[in-house]
Amino acid sequence: MTGTQQEIMDLRALNLTPKQIARKLGMKVSSVNAAIQNQAQQTTLDKKESEDRIQNSENSTHKGIQF
Numbered sequence: 001m002t003g004t005q006q007e008i009m010d011l012r013a014l015n016l017t018p019k020q021i022a023r024k025l026g027m028k029v030s031s032v033n034a035a036i037q038n039q040a041q042q043t044t045l046d047k048k049e050s051e052d053r054i055q056n057s058e059n060s061t062h063k064g065i066q067f
Contacts, residue, residue: 001039004025004027004035005035005038005039007025008021008025008032008035008036008039009036009039011024011025012036018032018033018036019032
């Protein structure tokens with residue numbers, strides 16, 4: 001994550017709107033919205049990868065054991 005992306009997320013955490021963030025950082029609202037959307041997508045991907053690793057770990061732990 002770049003410094004600007006982090007700054008956007010920090011300001012978002014303070015409940016600033018994309019318009020307020022854009023004004024504060026001297027950016028276009030569309031750029032702020034894109035950064036927020038990209039971060040949300042990355043978070044979703046990270047969560048999915050984490051769930052997959054947990055599932056794979058559980059499967060390998062139980063491999064060869066019959067219940």
